[in-house]
Amino acid sequence: MDEGELVSQAQRGDGAAFAALVRxxxxxxxxxxxxxxxxxxxxxDATQDALVKAWRALGxxxxxSPFRPWxxxxxxxxxxxxxxxxxxxxxxxxxxxxxxMPGDEPVDRRALLDALNALPEEAQAVLACRYLLGLSEHExxxxxxxxxxxxxxxxxxxxxxxxxxxx
Amino acid sequence: MTELERAxxxxxxxxxxxxxxxxxxxxxxxxxxxLAVAVAIVVAVGSAxxxxxxxxxxxxxxxxxxxxxxxxxxxxxxxxxxxxxxLGSPTTRAEARRLLGREFAAAGVPLYRAGRVVSALLSGxxxxxxxxxxxxxxxxxxxxxxxxxxxEIELAPGTPALWMHGGRHVFVAPQxxxxxxxxxxxxxxxxxxxxxxxxxxxxxxAVRLARTLR
Numbered sequence: 001m002d003e004g005e006l007v008s009q010a011q012r013g014d015g016a017a018f019a020a021l022v023r024x025x026x027x028x029x030x031x032x033x034x035x036x037x038x039x040x041x042x043x044x045d046a047t048q049d050a051l052v053k054a055w056r057a058l059g060x061x062x063x064x065s066p067f068r069p070w071x072x073x074x075x076x077x078x079x080x081x082x083x084x085x086x087x088x089x090x091x092x093x094x095x096x097x098x099x100x101m102p103g104d105e106p107v108d109r110r111a112l113l114d115a116l117n118a119l120p121e122e123a124q125a126v127l128a129c130r131y132l133l134g135l136s137e138h139e140x141x142x143x144x145x146x147x148x149x150x151x152x153x154x155x156x157x158x159x160x161x162x163x164x165x166x167x
Numbered sequence: 168m169t170e171l172e173r174a175x176x177x178x179x180x181x182x183x184x185x186x187x188x189x190x191x192x193x194x195x196x197x198x199x200x201x202l203a204v205a206v207a208i209v210v211a212v213g214s215a216x217x218x219x220x221x222x223x224x225x226x227x228x229x230x231x232x233x234x235x236x237x238x239x240x241x242x243x244x245x246x247x248x249x250x251x252x253x254l255g256s257p258t259t260r261a262e263a264r265r266l267l268g269r270e271f272a273a274a275g276v277p278l279y280r281a282g283r284v285v286s287a288l289l290s291g292x293x294x295x296x297x298x299x300x301x302x303x304x305x306x307x308x309x310x311x312x313x314x315x316x317x318x319e320i321e322l323a324p325g326t327p328a329l330w331m332h333g334g335r336h337v338f339v340a341p342q343x344x345x346x347x348x349x350x351x352x353x354x355x356x357x358x359x360x361x362x363x364x365x366x367x368x369x370x371x372x373a374v375r376l377a378r379t380l381r
Contacts, residue, residue, distance in 0.1 A: 040319060095181040162175075
C-alpha cells in the first residue's frame with residue numbers, strides 16, 4: 001500500500017494505517033528531536049507527544065503532500081517547545097558508534113566528530129540534519145524553522161567552518 | 168557532494184536507542200507539575216508489584232532496564248524503613264548466580280534476595296541491588312521532571328543511567344513493602360539492571376562506585 005492510501009485510511013481513523021505511515025520515520029523523528037533537545041528523555045517525550053498531535057491533526061494533512069516533512073515539522077516544533085521549557089543549555093555531543101576498522105575510508109572520524117562537536121550550535125544542527133539524519137534541504141528548513149535559502153547559506157558556512165576545524 | 172560532505176554522511180553516530188512509541192489514540196491527560204515520583208523495580212509486567220492507589224493517576228513513565236519511574240499525582244502508601252530491613256531473605260552466592268546468570272558484582276558481602284532481585288548492603292550504608300531483566304516486556308516509557316530530580320546520565324558511552332535525588336520517592340520491589348527511598352542510581356549493563364541507593368549518597372560517589380562494579 002502506498003503512502004497516499006495509508007494517509008487516506010489513517011484519516012478515516014485506521015490506527016494501523018497511521019502506524020504503518022509513521023514507523024518508517026520514527027527513528028529519524030526521534031533523532032531529530034534529540035538533535036534539537038540534546039536530551040534522550042526530552043527527545044522521547046517530544047516525539048511521543050508529536051505523534052499524538054500528528055494523529056489528531058491528520059485530518060488537516062493535505063493528501064498528495066509528502067508525509068515525512070509534515071511529521072518532522074510537528075516533531076521539531078514539539079522538541080523546540082520542550083527545550084525552551086526545560087531551559088537546558090547542554091551541548092550536543094556526538095560520538096562514533098564504533099572504532100575505526102581496517103578497510104574503512106581514510107577519514108579521521110574522531111577528528112571529524114571533534115570538529116563537528118566544536119561547531120556553534122546552529123551550524124552543528126544544520127549539518128546534523130543534512131548529513132547525519134539525511135534530511136533534504138526542504139526537510140531541514142522545516143525541522144529547524146528556517147527559510148530554504150537560510151539552510152543553504154548556513155550549511156555552506158558550517159561546512160567551511162568544519163573544514164577549518166578538521167584540517 | 169564534496170569529500171567532506173561524504174565523510175560527514177558516512178559517520179556512524181552513537182544515537183540514543185529509538186524507543187518504541189505508542190501509536191494508538193492518546194490518553195487525554197496532559198502533564199502537570201510533578202507532585203511525586205514512584206520508583207519500581209519490576210520483574211514482569213502484571214506481577215504483584217502494582218501500586219494500586221496510584222495507577223489511575225500516573226502521568227509519566229521512565230523506563231531503564233527493569234526499573235520504571237512513574238510520575239504520579241500522589242505517592243502510594245509507604246513507610247520509612249532502614250536499608251538493612253529492606254534486603255529480603257539471606258541467599259547464597261550460588262543462588263544469586265542462578266538468578267542473575269553471573270556473579271553478583273560485589274564480593275565479600277552477605278547476599279539477600281527478594282523475588283528475582285539480589286541485594287547486598289555495602290560500606291557506607293549503600294544498598295546495591297541487581298536484577299536480570301533480559302527479555303521482559305517493555306513498559307510504557309515516560310519522562311519525569313519536577314520536585315524529585317531524575318537526571319539521565321551516562322556512566323560510559325552506551326551505558327545510560329538515571330540519578331534520582333531531591334524530593335523523596337517511593338521504592339517498590341517484589342515481596343517487599345513499599346518504602347521511601349534515598350538518592351538512587353540505576354543503570355543497565357547487558358541483561359543486568361543495577362540499583363545503588365543511599366540516603367547520603369552523592370552522584371559522584373554513586374557513579375564512581377558503579378564504574379568499579381563488574
